[in-house]
Amino acid sequence: MQTNVATGCRCGTHLKEFTFFCNEENCQCFLCNDCVIQHPRHYILPLPLAIEQKLTTLREMFDAAKSKLVILKLSADAYRSQVNRHVDTLVEALELKRQELLRVVKEREIPQIRNFDFLRQVLSTAFNQIENGLDLFEKVQLLHQAKETCNENFGFITQPLSLSSFHKPAAETARNWTSLKQPVSIFGTRGNGLGQLNAPVGLALTLDGDLVASEWYNNRIQVFGQDGSHRFSFGSKGVENGQFYCPRGVAVDSDGRIIVADRDNHRVQIFGPDGSFINRTEGDLNGPEGVAVGRDNRILVADKGNHEIVIFSKEGQRLRSFGTNGNGNGQFDSPIGVATTMDGRIVVCDRNNGRVQIFNADGEFESLFSCHTDGSVRYSPYYVAATRDGHLIVSESDTFSWLAPKKCRICAYNMKGQFMHQFGSKGNGNGKFDRPLGIVVSDNNTLFVSDCDNHRIQCTLLWG
Numbered sequence: 001m002q003t004n005v006a007t008g009c010r011c012g013t014h015l016k017e018f019t020f021f022c023n024e025e026n027c028q029c030f031l032c033n034d035c036v037i038q039h040p041r042h043y044i045l046p047l048p049l050a051i052e053q054k055l056t057t058l059r060e061m062f063d064a065a066k067s068k069l070v071i072l073k074l075s076a077d078a079y080r081s082q083v084n085r086h087v088d089t090l091v092e093a094l095e096l097k098r099q100e101l102l103r104v105v106k107e108r109e110i111p112q113i114r115n116f117d118f119l120r121q122v123l124s125t126a127f128n129q130i131e132n133g134l135d136l137f138e139k140v141q142l143l144h145q146a147k148e149t150c151n152e153n154f155g156f157i158t159q160p161l162s163l164s165s166f167h168k169p170a171a172e173t174a175r176n177w178t179s180l181k182q183p184v185s186i187f188g189t190r191g192n193g194l195g196q197l198n199a200p201v202g203l204a205l206t207l208d209g210d211l212v213a214s215e216w217y218n219n220r221i222q223v224f225g226q227d228g229s230h231r232f233s234f235g236s237k238g239v240e241n242g243q244f245y246c247p248r249g250v251a252v253d254s255d256g257r258i259i260v261a262d263r264d265n266h267r268v269q270i271f272g273p274d275g276s277f278i279n280r281t282e283g284d285l286n287g288p289e290g291v292a293v294g295r296d297n298r299i300l301v302a303d304k305g306n307h308e309i310v311i312f313s314k315e316g317q318r319l320r321s322f323g324t325n326g327n328g329n330g331q332f333d334s335p336i337g338v339a340t341t342m343d344g345r346i347v348v349c350d351r352n353n354g355r356v357q358i359f360n361a362d363g364e365f366e367s368l369f370s371c372h373t374d375g376s377v378r379y380s381p382y383y384v385a386a387t388r389d390g391h392l393i394v395s396e397s398d399t400f401s402w403l404a405p406k407k408c409r410i411c412a413y414n415m416k417g418q419f420m421h422q423f424g425s426k427g428n429g430n431g432k433f434d435r436p437l438g439i440v441v442s443d444n445n446t447l448f449v450s451d452c453d454n455h456r457i458q459c460t461l462l463w464g
Contacts, residue, residue, distance in 0.1 A: 019033055188456035219247060289303075303335070347386060408434070
């Protein structure tokens with residue numbers, strides 16, 4: 001039977017209104033009352049119900065499509081956010097790398113530039129001594145030393161900067177220790193004014209090459225140019241954050257932060273490059289004396305009263321310690337100074353045992369050596385600095401306490417503990433000391449010594 005074209009009904013003779021809908025898969029057509037009998041056992045629905053079901057199906061399809069669109073939009077937003085975070089991370093990493101490279105350049109070049117004034121003083125000293133009537137041999141020797149100093153320092157600046165070898169220690173070379181002369185610079189007078197000093201103790205160099213000095217009696221930190229010009233000061237006597245009670249050793253980490261051993265407050269404080277307080281250590285200390293910076297900017301503290309070296313995170317959380325009271329290998333009796341070498345080893349001045357001990361970066365004992373004897377006089381090491389070419393410069397006195405020493409000096413040793421040279425003696429003239437304590441050596445081998453009881457800082461060039 002043919003379907004009625006006008007109505008879609010399969011009735012060929014009746015033109016009636018649709019009242020039903022055949023919902024069978026193969027039919028899906030509208031029906032009048034007469035045609036229903038032609039769809040036996042089919043799924044016949046009243047027309048309004050069939051329409052409502054179709055509308056419901058369409059709504060469900062629409063809602064499903066809309067949900068999928070929402071999911072797609074959320075996924076797109078998530079991917080977009082992920083891409084942005086990845087790009088931001090890459091940009092941040094590149095910026096950190098750029099800053100690191102600039103810092104490396106700054107660390108290598110600025111100290112050399114600042115050394116120009118010292119070179120001028122070296123030349124001036126040499127010519128003044130020549131004019132004062134030295135014999136021919138001494139004149140030639142002074143001119144040769146001045147020439148070598150200029151070649152070493154000015155020649156270095158013109159050489160390409162090798163970033164790959166920046167942190168590698170220089171190969172050990174022979175030094176002409178006998179050429180150590182009187183200081184090329186002395187600054188500081190006793191007092192509490194800006195630029196004056198009252199018992200300077202700890203010394204360190206900033207990333208810009210400026211000199212950081214702690215003052216025992218003024219309970220403050222001062223920062224100087226290498227020519228002695230005052231940059232700024234911070235701190236006062238007290239127990240609050242940023243105050244001190246007998247500050248001792250100082251150090252500067254690779255971020256430029258200034259680390260201070262606040263001895264009689266039994267803590268170590270951390271400051272920004274401008275002297276602003278950042279944090280202080282958490283953990284028991286008993287009269288900390290020396291501080292140094294180890295790998296990952298960890299803070300190493302010579303805890304004199306507890307006879308140990310304490311390692312803190314860069315944020316100031318106590319990590320661990322090594323050493324006990326005694327005179328065996330790896331034991332201490334009032335450790336004072338601590339320093340790190342270019343290869344990460346830890347060097348400790350074991351004061352009351354009269355020796356210097358060397359440990360690996362993890363604090364495991366490696367070796368030790370006693371201070372060089374001078375007849376029957378026994379010396380004690382106080383502070384130590386490591387040069388880039390593998391020497392240790394140690395401040396020494398003949399007393400095992402903070403009593404005024406009768407004899408004092410600066411000694412140079414190699415990493416095997418072999419005595420290389422000593423210079424200075426007790427006194428207040430140029431090149432003499434009264435309780436030398438803090439000591440630091442710049443990359444261009446400029447030696448700075450805190451001449452504590454003379455209330456000044458002396459500087460000289462380690463030629464060789």
